[in-house]
Amino acid sequence: HRASFTLDPAFSVGTVDPRLFGSFVEHLGRCVYTGVHEPGHPAADEHGFRRDVLDLVRELGVTVVRYPGGNFVSGHRWEDGVGPVRKARLEPAWRSVESNEFGLGEFAAWARAAGIEPMMAVNLGTRGVQEACDLLEYANHPGGTHLSDLRAEHGAAEPYGIRLWCLGNEMDGSWQIGHRPAADYGKLAAATARAMRMIDPGLELVACGSSHHGMPTFGAWEEEVLSAAYDDVDHVSLHAYYREEDDDPAGFLASGSAMEAFIEDVVATCDHVRAKLKRRKRITLSFDEWNVWYMRPMEEEARPWERAPRLLENTYSLTDAVAVGGMLIALLRHADRVKIACQAQLVNVIAPIMTEPGGPAWRQTIFHPFAQASRYGRGEVLRVEPVSPVVETAAHGETPLLHATAVRDGEGTVTVFAVNRALDGPMELTADVRALSDGLRVLSHEVLADDDRHAKNTRENPDRVRPRPAADGTAVDGGRLRAVLPPLSWNVIRLG
Numbered sequence: 047h048r049a050s051f052t053l054d055p056a057f058s059v060g061t062v063d064p065r066l067f068g069s070f071v072e073h074l075g076r077c078v079y080t081g082v083h084e085p086g087h088p089a090a091d092e093h094g095f096r097r098d099v100l101d102l103v104r105e106l107g108v109t110v111v112r113y114p115g116g117n118f119v120s121g122h123r124w125e126d127g128v129g130p131v132r133k134a135r136l137e138p139a140w141r142s143v144e145s146n147e148f149g150l151g152e153f154a155a156w157a158r159a160a161g162i163e164p165m166m167a168v169n170l171g172t173r174g175v176q177e178a179c180d181l182l183e184y185a186n187h188p189g190g191t192h193l194s195d196l197r198a199e200h201g202a203a204e205p206y207g208i209r210l211w212c213l214g215n216e217m218d219g220s221w222q223i224g225h226r227p228a229a230d231y232g233k234l235a236a237a238t239a240r241a242m243r244m245i246d247p248g249l250e251l252v253a254c255g256s257s258h259h260g261m262p263t264f265g266a267w268e269e270e271v272l273s274a275a276y277d278d279v280d281h282v283s284l285h286a287y288y289r290e291e292d293d294d295p296a297g298f299l300a301s302g303s304a305m306e307a308f309i310e311d312v313v314a315t316c317d318h319v320r321a322k323l324k325r326r327k328r329i330t331l332s333f334d335e336w337n338v339w340y341m342r343p344m345e346e347e348a349r350p351w352e353r354a355p356r357l358l359e360n361t362y363s364l365t366d367a368v369a370v371g372g373m374l375i376a377l378l379r380h381a382d383r384v385k386i387a388c389q390a391q392l393v394n395v396i397a398p399i400m401t402e403p404g405g406p407a408w409r410q411t412i413f414h415p416f417a418q419a420s421r422y423g424r425g426e427v428l429r430v431e432p433v434s435p436v437v438e439t440a441a442h443g444e445t446p447l448l449h450a451t452a453v454r455d456g457e458g459t460v461t462v463f464a465v466n467r468a469l470d471g472p473m474e475l476t477a478d479v480r481a482l483s484d485g486l487r488v489l490s491h492e493v494l495a496d497d498d499r500h501a502k503n504t505r506e507n508p509d510r511v512r513p514r515p516a517a518d519g520t521a522v523d524g525g526r527l528r529a530v531l532p533p534l535s536w537n538v539i540r541l542g
Protein backbone atom coordinates (compact mmCIF):
# COMPACT_ATOMS: atom_id res chain seq x y z
CA HIS A 47 0.00 0.00 0.00
CA ARG A 48 1.08 3.61 -0.61
CA ALA A 49 -0.18 6.79 1.02
CA SER A 50 0.89 10.42 1.20
CA PHE A 51 0.13 13.79 2.75
CA THR A 52 1.54 17.30 3.02
CA LEU A 53 2.60 19.06 6.21
CA ASP A 54 2.49 22.84 6.29
CA PRO A 55 2.64 24.92 9.49
CA ALA A 56 0.45 27.50 7.76
CA PHE A 57 -2.47 25.07 8.03
CA SER A 58 -3.19 24.47 11.68
CA VAL A 59 -6.25 22.80 13.21
CA GLY A 60 -5.68 24.40 16.61
CA THR A 61 -3.70 24.17 19.81
CA VAL A 62 -3.87 20.97 21.84
CA ASP A 63 -5.45 21.46 25.24
CA PRO A 64 -3.31 19.27 27.55
CA ARG A 65 -6.57 18.05 29.07
CA LEU A 66 -7.03 15.93 25.94
CA PHE A 67 -4.89 13.37 27.78
CA GLY A 68 -7.24 12.77 30.65
CA SER A 69 -8.37 9.60 32.35
CA PHE A 70 -11.13 8.39 34.63
CA VAL A 71 -11.25 6.84 38.09
CA GLU A 72 -14.65 5.45 39.02
CA HIS A 73 -15.71 3.52 42.10
CA LEU A 74 -16.14 0.45 39.92
CA GLY A 75 -14.60 -2.97 40.38
CA ARG A 76 -10.94 -2.62 41.37
CA CYS A 77 -10.20 0.80 39.92
CA VAL A 78 -10.05 2.50 43.32
CA TYR A 79 -9.65 -0.39 45.78
CA THR A 80 -6.52 -2.46 45.03
CA GLY A 81 -6.02 -0.18 42.01
CA VAL A 82 -5.02 3.29 43.12
CA HIS A 83 -5.60 2.57 46.84
CA GLU A 84 -4.32 -0.46 48.71
CA PRO A 85 -3.17 0.16 52.27
CA GLY A 86 -0.92 -2.70 53.29
CA HIS A 87 0.52 -3.17 49.81
CA PRO A 88 4.34 -3.14 49.94
CA ALA A 89 4.36 -0.11 47.61
CA ALA A 90 1.67 1.85 49.52
CA ASP A 91 2.51 5.32 50.86
CA GLU A 92 1.19 6.78 54.12
CA HIS A 93 -2.24 7.41 52.49
CA GLY A 94 -2.47 3.86 51.18
CA PHE A 95 -1.84 5.02 47.59
CA ARG A 96 0.11 2.50 45.54
CA ARG A 97 3.37 4.17 44.55
CA ASP A 98 3.92 1.70 41.72
CA VAL A 99 0.59 2.83 40.23
CA LEU A 100 1.40 6.51 40.80
CA ASP A 101 4.68 6.03 38.90
CA LEU A 102 2.82 4.46 35.97
CA VAL A 103 0.19 7.22 36.01
CA ARG A 104 2.97 9.81 35.70
CA GLU A 105 4.65 7.82 32.94
CA LEU A 106 1.32 7.57 31.12
CA GLY A 107 1.20 11.37 31.05
CA VAL A 108 -2.32 11.73 32.39
CA THR A 109 -3.27 15.39 32.88
CA VAL A 110 -6.79 15.32 34.31
CA VAL A 111 -8.83 12.58 36.02
CA ARG A 112 -12.61 12.43 36.16
CA TYR A 113 -14.06 11.11 39.45
CA PRO A 114 -16.05 9.42 41.13
CA GLY A 115 -18.16 8.09 38.21
CA GLY A 116 -19.64 7.10 35.81
CA ASN A 117 -22.84 5.30 36.63
CA PHE A 118 -21.64 5.20 40.23
CA VAL A 119 -22.11 8.95 40.71
CA SER A 120 -25.85 8.86 40.05
CA GLY A 121 -26.55 7.19 43.40
CA HIS A 122 -23.60 8.60 45.31
CA ARG A 123 -23.73 10.47 48.62
CA TRP A 124 -20.43 12.33 48.83
CA GLU A 125 -20.80 12.83 52.62
CA ASP A 126 -20.33 9.07 53.12
CA GLY A 127 -16.76 9.36 51.89
CA VAL A 128 -15.47 12.22 54.05
CA GLY A 129 -14.53 12.53 57.71
CA PRO A 130 -13.62 9.97 60.33
CA VAL A 131 -16.74 7.78 60.04
CA ARG A 132 -17.21 6.13 56.67
CA LYS A 133 -20.48 4.45 55.80
CA ALA A 134 -20.56 1.28 53.77
CA ARG A 135 -23.45 1.34 51.31
CA LEU A 136 -25.04 -0.78 48.64
CA GLU A 137 -23.89 0.58 45.29
CA PRO A 138 -26.60 -0.42 42.84
CA ALA A 139 -25.04 0.79 39.57
CA TRP A 140 -22.32 -1.88 39.70
CA ARG A 141 -24.00 -4.13 42.26
CA SER A 142 -21.18 -3.76 44.77
CA VAL A 143 -20.64 -2.87 48.40
CA GLU A 144 -18.99 0.55 48.61
CA SER A 145 -16.94 0.97 51.78
CA ASN A 146 -16.38 4.70 51.18
CA GLU A 147 -12.89 4.32 52.65
CA PHE A 148 -11.71 6.37 49.69
CA GLY A 149 -13.60 9.60 49.13
CA LEU A 150 -13.17 13.20 48.06
CA GLY A 151 -10.29 14.00 50.44
CA GLU A 152 -8.36 10.90 49.38
CA PHE A 153 -9.00 11.67 45.73
CA ALA A 154 -7.76 15.26 46.15
CA ALA A 155 -4.61 14.02 47.91
CA TRP A 156 -4.07 11.32 45.28
CA ALA A 157 -4.53 13.87 42.46
CA ARG A 158 -1.86 16.06 44.06
CA ALA A 159 0.50 13.11 44.37
CA ALA A 160 -0.14 12.12 40.75
CA GLY A 161 0.23 15.70 39.49
CA ILE A 162 -3.17 15.65 37.77
CA GLU A 163 -6.09 18.07 37.69
CA PRO A 164 -9.24 16.68 39.31
CA MET A 165 -12.52 16.70 37.39
CA MET A 166 -15.52 16.03 39.66
CA ALA A 167 -18.97 14.80 38.73
CA VAL A 168 -22.03 15.73 40.79
CA ASN A 169 -24.94 13.37 41.32
CA LEU A 170 -27.93 14.53 39.27
CA GLY A 171 -29.53 11.08 39.40
CA THR A 172 -30.86 10.79 42.95
CA ARG A 173 -29.86 14.31 43.94
CA GLY A 174 -30.09 17.87 42.71
CA VAL A 175 -29.05 21.52 42.97
CA GLN A 176 -28.67 21.68 46.76
CA GLU A 177 -26.39 18.68 47.13
CA ALA A 178 -24.23 19.84 44.23
CA CYS A 179 -23.85 23.22 45.94
CA ASP A 180 -23.06 21.54 49.26
CA LEU A 181 -20.33 19.44 47.69
CA LEU A 182 -18.89 22.51 45.96
CA GLU A 183 -18.91 24.51 49.20
CA TYR A 184 -17.16 21.66 51.00
CA ALA A 185 -14.57 21.33 48.23
CA ASN A 186 -13.84 24.90 47.19
CA HIS A 187 -14.95 27.45 49.78
CA PRO A 188 -11.99 28.73 51.85
CA GLY A 189 -13.69 28.63 55.27
CA GLY A 190 -16.07 30.23 57.75
CA THR A 191 -19.11 28.09 56.85
CA HIS A 192 -20.31 24.77 58.21
CA LEU A 193 -19.21 22.73 55.20
CA SER A 194 -15.90 24.48 54.49
CA ASP A 195 -14.98 24.30 58.19
CA LEU A 196 -15.91 20.63 58.15
CA ARG A 197 -13.37 20.08 55.37
CA ALA A 198 -10.75 21.79 57.53
CA GLU A 199 -11.77 19.60 60.49
CA HIS A 200 -11.30 16.62 58.18
CA GLY A 201 -7.70 17.66 57.68
CA ALA A 202 -7.82 19.90 54.60
CA ALA A 203 -7.47 23.53 55.69
CA GLU A 204 -6.82 24.61 52.09
CA PRO A 205 -9.74 24.33 49.67
CA TYR A 206 -9.33 21.76 46.91
CA GLY A 207 -9.95 24.38 44.21
CA ILE A 208 -11.62 21.97 41.81
CA ARG A 209 -12.40 23.86 38.62
CA LEU A 210 -13.87 21.24 36.29
CA TRP A 211 -17.29 19.73 37.08
CA CYS A 212 -19.58 17.33 35.22
CA LEU A 213 -23.30 17.90 35.69
CA GLY A 214 -24.27 14.27 36.20
CA ASN A 215 -23.40 11.25 34.08
CA GLU A 216 -25.07 9.71 31.01
CA MET A 217 -28.47 11.07 31.95
CA ASP A 218 -29.79 10.02 28.51
CA GLY A 219 -29.31 6.31 29.36
CA SER A 220 -32.19 4.16 30.61
CA TRP A 221 -29.62 2.30 32.80
CA GLN A 222 -28.72 5.50 34.63
CA ILE A 223 -30.15 5.94 38.10
CA GLY A 224 -32.46 8.96 37.81
CA HIS A 225 -32.43 8.92 34.00
CA ARG A 226 -34.79 11.58 32.68
CA PRO A 227 -35.93 13.14 29.40
CA ALA A 228 -33.67 15.70 27.71
CA ALA A 229 -35.84 18.73 28.49
CA ASP A 230 -35.98 17.83 32.21
CA TYR A 231 -32.25 17.17 32.38
CA GLY A 232 -31.52 20.39 30.45
CA LYS A 233 -33.47 22.43 33.02
CA LEU A 234 -31.79 20.64 35.93
CA ALA A 235 -28.32 21.07 34.42
CA ALA A 236 -28.94 24.79 33.82
CA ALA A 237 -30.28 25.35 37.34
CA THR A 238 -27.39 23.41 38.91
CA ALA A 239 -24.84 25.25 36.81
CA ARG A 240 -26.27 28.65 37.73
CA ALA A 241 -26.29 27.87 41.44
CA MET A 242 -22.77 26.40 41.36
CA ARG A 243 -21.45 29.48 39.56
CA MET A 244 -23.02 31.70 42.25
CA ILE A 245 -20.77 29.91 44.74
CA ASP A 246 -17.69 29.75 42.52
CA PRO A 247 -17.76 31.78 39.30
CA GLY A 248 -14.49 30.31 38.05
CA LEU A 249 -15.89 26.85 37.27
CA GLU A 250 -15.90 25.04 33.95
CA LEU A 251 -19.03 22.96 33.57
CA VAL A 252 -19.83 19.97 31.39
CA ALA A 253 -23.41 19.04 30.44
CA CYS A 254 -24.19 15.41 29.65
CA GLY A 255 -24.39 14.68 25.96
CA SER A 256 -25.16 11.23 24.60
CA SER A 257 -23.85 7.95 26.01
CA HIS A 258 -22.95 6.91 22.49
CA HIS A 259 -23.42 7.95 18.89
CA GLY A 260 -26.00 5.23 18.31
CA MET A 261 -28.38 6.28 21.09
CA PRO A 262 -31.92 6.62 19.69
CA THR A 263 -32.06 10.13 21.17
CA PHE A 264 -28.63 11.17 19.79
CA GLY A 265 -28.72 14.67 18.29
CA ALA A 266 -32.15 15.51 19.67
CA TRP A 267 -30.76 15.07 23.20
CA GLU A 268 -27.89 17.52 22.64
CA GLU A 269 -30.25 19.95 20.91
CA GLU A 270 -32.76 19.96 23.77
CA VAL A 271 -30.20 20.00 26.58
CA LEU A 272 -28.21 22.84 25.03
CA SER A 273 -31.36 24.79 24.17
CA ALA A 274 -32.04 24.86 27.94
CA ALA A 275 -28.46 25.21 29.23
CA TYR A 276 -26.42 26.88 26.45
CA ASP A 277 -25.54 30.00 28.44
CA ASP A 278 -24.77 28.08 31.62
CA VAL A 279 -22.34 25.39 30.49
CA ASP A 280 -18.97 25.34 28.72
CA HIS A 281 -18.73 21.82 27.35
CA VAL A 282 -20.98 18.97 26.30
CA SER A 283 -19.86 15.38 26.90
CA LEU A 284 -19.44 12.48 24.47
CA HIS A 285 -18.92 8.85 25.44
CA ALA A 286 -17.90 6.03 23.09
CA TYR A 287 -16.64 2.48 23.50
CA TYR A 288 -15.55 0.32 20.60
CA ARG A 289 -14.70 -3.37 20.26
CA GLU A 290 -13.91 -5.94 17.64
CA GLU A 291 -17.02 -7.85 16.70
CA ASP A 292 -17.87 -10.65 14.27
CA ASP A 293 -14.20 -11.21 13.54
CA ASP A 294 -14.17 -7.90 11.63
CA PRO A 295 -10.81 -6.32 12.52
CA ALA A 296 -11.04 -3.86 9.61
CA GLY A 297 -14.33 -2.50 10.96
CA PHE A 298 -12.87 -2.29 14.46
CA LEU A 299 -9.76 -0.48 13.23
CA ALA A 300 -12.06 2.12 11.67
CA SER A 301 -13.17 3.12 15.21
CA GLY A 302 -10.98 6.23 15.09
CA SER A 303 -12.85 7.42 12.01
CA ALA A 304 -16.18 6.57 13.65
CA MET A 305 -15.07 8.69 16.59
CA GLU A 306 -14.32 11.57 14.23
CA ALA A 307 -17.79 11.30 12.70
CA PHE A 308 -19.31 11.38 16.21
CA ILE A 309 -17.30 14.49 17.11
CA GLU A 310 -18.32 16.23 13.89
CA ASP A 311 -22.01 15.46 14.49
CA VAL A 312 -21.85 16.87 18.03
CA VAL A 313 -20.04 19.99 16.82
CA ALA A 314 -22.77 20.48 14.19
CA THR A 315 -25.49 20.15 16.83
CA CYS A 316 -23.77 22.60 19.21
CA ASP A 317 -23.39 25.10 16.39
CA HIS A 318 -26.99 24.59 15.30
CA VAL A 319 -28.16 25.61 18.79
CA ARG A 320 -25.69 28.50 18.72
CA ALA A 321 -27.22 29.74 15.45
CA LYS A 322 -30.75 29.23 16.72
CA LEU A 323 -30.06 31.17 19.94
CA LYS A 324 -27.94 33.76 18.11
CA ARG A 325 -25.02 33.36 20.49
CA ARG A 326 -21.33 34.13 19.97
CA LYS A 327 -20.03 31.63 22.45
CA ARG A 328 -19.18 28.18 21.17
CA ILE A 329 -19.73 25.06 23.22
CA THR A 330 -16.65 22.84 23.28
CA LEU A 331 -16.49 19.07 23.69
CA SER A 332 -15.50 16.91 26.63
CA PHE A 333 -15.01 13.36 25.31
CA ASP A 334 -14.94 12.19 28.89
CA GLU A 335 -15.30 8.45 28.33
CA TRP A 336 -13.65 6.65 25.43
CA ASN A 337 -11.85 3.37 24.97
CA VAL A 338 -12.08 -0.23 23.81
CA TRP A 339 -14.47 -2.24 25.99
CA TYR A 340 -15.41 -5.92 25.62
CA MET A 341 -18.59 -6.14 27.70
CA ARG A 342 -19.15 -9.52 29.29
CA PRO A 343 -22.46 -10.98 30.43
CA MET A 344 -21.17 -11.41 34.02
CA GLU A 345 -21.20 -7.62 34.30
CA GLU A 346 -24.93 -7.60 33.66
CA GLU A 347 -25.85 -10.69 35.70
CA ALA A 348 -27.03 -10.67 39.30
CA ARG A 349 -23.94 -11.30 41.42
CA PRO A 350 -23.55 -11.46 45.17
CA TRP A 351 -22.93 -8.05 46.78
CA GLU A 352 -19.15 -7.80 47.11
CA ARG A 353 -16.52 -5.16 47.75
CA ALA A 354 -14.31 -4.32 44.78
CA PRO A 355 -15.27 -7.31 42.59
CA ARG A 356 -13.29 -8.02 39.44
CA LEU A 357 -15.33 -6.16 36.84
CA LEU A 358 -14.50 -4.97 33.33
CA GLU A 359 -10.95 -6.34 33.60
CA ASN A 360 -10.24 -6.48 29.88
CA THR A 361 -6.84 -7.66 28.70
CA TYR A 362 -5.93 -5.73 25.58
CA SER A 363 -4.24 -6.98 22.42
CA LEU A 364 -1.99 -5.30 19.89
CA THR A 365 -5.08 -4.79 17.70
CA ASP A 366 -6.80 -2.98 20.58
CA ALA A 367 -3.73 -0.78 21.07
CA VAL A 368 -3.68 0.20 17.40
CA ALA A 369 -7.40 0.99 17.60
CA VAL A 370 -6.73 3.15 20.68
CA GLY A 371 -3.97 4.90 18.71
CA GLY A 372 -6.59 5.72 16.09
CA MET A 373 -8.84 7.19 18.78
CA LEU A 374 -6.00 9.42 20.00
CA ILE A 375 -5.45 10.54 16.41
CA ALA A 376 -9.19 11.30 16.14
CA LEU A 377 -9.07 13.49 19.26
CA LEU A 378 -5.98 15.36 18.07
CA ARG A 379 -7.48 15.93 14.62
CA HIS A 380 -10.35 17.74 16.37
CA ALA A 381 -8.28 19.66 18.90
CA ASP A 382 -10.03 22.86 17.86
CA ARG A 383 -13.28 21.71 19.52
CA VAL A 384 -12.37 18.80 21.81
CA LYS A 385 -10.86 20.41 24.89
CA ILE A 386 -11.09 17.55 27.39
CA ALA A 387 -10.96 13.79 26.87
CA CYS A 388 -10.79 11.01 29.43
CA GLN A 389 -9.83 7.49 28.58
CA ALA A 390 -12.07 5.18 30.58
CA GLN A 391 -10.65 4.07 32.88
CA LEU A 392 -7.24 4.35 34.55
CA VAL A 393 -6.54 1.18 36.56
CA ASN A 394 -7.89 -2.40 36.24
CA VAL A 395 -11.29 -1.39 34.82
CA ILE A 396 -10.93 -1.25 31.01
CA ALA A 397 -7.59 0.31 31.79
CA PRO A 398 -4.04 0.92 30.55
CA ILE A 399 -2.67 -0.02 34.00
CA MET A 400 -3.30 -3.39 35.67
CA THR A 401 -2.53 -4.46 39.22
CA GLU A 402 -2.73 -7.56 41.36
CA PRO A 403 -3.73 -7.13 45.01
CA GLY A 404 -0.50 -7.42 46.97
CA GLY A 405 1.30 -7.98 43.67
CA PRO A 406 2.75 -6.08 40.73
CA ALA A 407 1.41 -3.34 38.46
CA TRP A 408 2.02 -3.45 34.69
CA ARG A 409 1.32 -1.69 31.41
CA GLN A 410 -1.34 -3.03 29.06
CA THR A 411 -0.77 -2.70 25.31
CA ILE A 412 -3.01 0.39 25.19
CA PHE A 413 -0.74 2.15 27.69
CA HIS A 414 1.86 2.85 25.01
CA PRO A 415 0.00 4.88 22.38
CA PHE A 416 -1.53 7.01 25.14
CA ALA A 417 1.84 7.69 26.79
CA GLN A 418 3.45 8.63 23.47
CA ALA A 419 0.54 10.84 22.40
CA SER A 420 0.55 12.66 25.72
CA ARG A 421 4.31 13.10 25.64
CA TYR A 422 4.65 14.31 22.07
CA GLY A 423 1.16 15.52 21.19
CA ARG A 424 1.53 19.00 22.66
CA GLY A 425 1.45 22.15 20.56
CA GLU A 426 -0.29 22.95 17.28
CA VAL A 427 -2.08 20.24 15.36
CA LEU A 428 -1.29 20.55 11.65
CA ARG A 429 -3.96 19.78 9.10
CA VAL A 430 -3.25 16.37 7.58
CA GLU A 431 -5.27 15.18 4.60
CA PRO A 432 -3.98 11.73 3.67
CA VAL A 433 -4.29 10.39 0.16
CA SER A 434 -4.75 6.73 0.98
CA PRO A 435 -6.21 3.50 -0.32
CA VAL A 436 -9.50 2.65 1.36
CA VAL A 437 -11.07 -0.51 2.73
CA GLU A 438 -14.79 -1.28 2.84
CA THR A 439 -15.87 -2.25 6.37
CA ALA A 440 -19.16 -3.72 7.52
CA ALA A 441 -19.16 -1.64 10.69
CA HIS A 442 -18.17 1.80 9.37
CA GLY A 443 -18.29 1.75 5.57
CA GLU A 444 -15.38 2.94 3.42
CA THR A 445 -12.34 3.80 5.57
CA PRO A 446 -8.85 5.03 4.58
CA LEU A 447 -6.08 2.58 5.44
CA LEU A 448 -3.87 5.41 6.69
CA HIS A 449 -5.07 7.43 9.69
CA ALA A 450 -2.72 10.23 10.70
CA THR A 451 -2.17 13.55 12.37
CA ALA A 452 0.84 15.75 13.17
CA VAL A 453 1.64 18.06 16.08
CA ARG A 454 4.27 20.82 16.08
CA ASP A 455 5.65 21.82 19.47
CA GLY A 456 7.05 25.19 20.57
CA GLU A 457 10.56 24.30 19.38
CA GLY A 458 9.37 23.37 15.91
CA THR A 459 9.70 19.62 16.42
CA VAL A 460 6.95 17.88 14.50
CA THR A 461 5.55 14.53 15.59
CA VAL A 462 3.60 12.46 13.09
CA PHE A 463 1.20 9.93 14.63
CA ALA A 464 0.13 7.38 12.04
CA VAL A 465 -1.81 4.13 12.03
CA ASN A 466 -1.53 1.64 9.20
CA ARG A 467 -4.87 -0.13 9.34
CA ALA A 468 -3.92 -2.63 6.65
CA LEU A 469 -3.66 -6.15 7.99
CA ASP A 470 -2.19 -7.60 4.84
CA GLY A 471 0.89 -5.49 4.19
CA PRO A 472 3.11 -2.52 4.96
CA MET A 473 2.28 1.04 3.98
CA GLU A 474 4.84 3.13 2.13
CA LEU A 475 4.27 6.63 3.43
CA THR A 476 5.52 9.78 1.71
CA ALA A 477 4.97 13.18 3.30
CA ASP A 478 5.78 16.46 1.61
CA VAL A 479 7.55 18.43 4.36
CA ARG A 480 9.06 21.22 2.24
CA ALA A 481 7.08 23.85 4.16
CA LEU A 482 8.70 22.81 7.44
CA SER A 483 12.13 24.07 8.47
CA ASP A 484 15.21 23.57 6.27
CA GLY A 485 17.52 20.76 7.24
CA LEU A 486 14.73 18.79 8.84
CA ARG A 487 15.72 15.26 9.83
CA VAL A 488 14.14 12.23 11.40
CA LEU A 489 14.82 12.16 15.14
CA SER A 490 13.08 8.83 15.74
CA HIS A 491 10.47 6.44 14.39
CA GLU A 492 8.90 4.16 16.97
CA VAL A 493 6.46 1.40 16.11
CA LEU A 494 3.92 -0.66 17.98
CA ALA A 495 3.36 -3.84 15.97
CA ASP A 496 3.53 -7.61 16.45
CA ASP A 497 3.51 -10.74 14.30
CA ASP A 498 0.53 -11.89 16.33
CA ARG A 499 -2.23 -9.30 16.27
CA HIS A 500 -3.74 -10.92 19.38
CA ALA A 501 -0.52 -10.51 21.41
CA LYS A 502 -1.17 -9.17 24.91
CA ASN A 503 0.79 -7.96 27.93
CA THR A 504 0.18 -10.05 31.02
CA ARG A 505 1.49 -10.23 34.55
CA GLU A 506 3.86 -12.99 33.40
CA ASN A 507 4.91 -11.22 30.21
CA PRO A 508 4.24 -7.51 30.78
CA ASP A 509 6.45 -6.14 27.99
CA ARG A 510 5.52 -8.38 25.08
CA VAL A 511 3.91 -5.44 23.26
CA ARG A 512 5.80 -2.17 23.55
CA PRO A 513 7.11 0.50 21.18
CA ARG A 514 10.30 -0.43 19.36
CA PRO A 515 12.49 1.53 16.94
CA ALA A 516 11.35 1.06 13.36
CA ALA A 517 13.57 -0.77 10.91
CA ASP A 518 16.08 1.63 9.31
CA GLY A 519 14.97 3.60 6.33
CA THR A 520 12.79 6.39 7.70
CA ALA A 521 14.36 9.56 6.33
CA VAL A 522 13.78 13.02 4.91
CA ASP A 523 15.24 13.46 1.47
CA GLY A 524 14.61 16.33 -0.94
CA GLY A 525 11.81 17.72 1.27
CA ARG A 526 10.04 14.37 1.43
CA LEU A 527 9.65 12.13 4.45
CA ARG A 528 9.65 8.48 3.54
CA ALA A 529 8.73 5.75 5.99
CA VAL A 530 7.43 2.22 5.93
CA LEU A 531 4.63 1.50 8.39
CA PRO A 532 4.33 -2.22 9.20
CA PRO A 533 0.95 -3.91 8.78
CA LEU A 534 -1.45 -3.15 11.65
CA SER A 535 0.79 -0.66 13.40
CA TRP A 536 0.87 2.55 15.44
CA ASN A 537 3.78 4.82 14.48
CA VAL A 538 5.34 7.87 16.09
CA ILE A 539 7.77 9.72 13.80
CA ARG A 540 9.59 12.74 15.20
CA LEU A 541 11.08 15.36 12.90
CA GLY A 542 13.32 18.21 13.99
Ligand code: AHR
Pocket residue numbers: 072074115116117118215216257335390391
Ligand atom coordinates in the same frame (compact mmCIF):
# COMPACT_ATOMS: atom_id res chain seq x y z
O1 AHR B 1 -16.72 3.41 32.19
C1 AHR B 1 -17.69 2.44 32.47
C2 AHR B 1 -19.11 2.98 32.44
O2 AHR B 1 -19.43 3.29 31.12
C3 AHR B 1 -19.39 4.26 33.18
O3 AHR B 1 -19.69 4.06 34.51
C4 AHR B 1 -20.59 4.81 32.47
O4 AHR B 1 -20.66 6.20 32.52
C5 AHR B 1 -20.47 4.26 31.07
O5 AHR B 1 -21.63 3.68 30.63
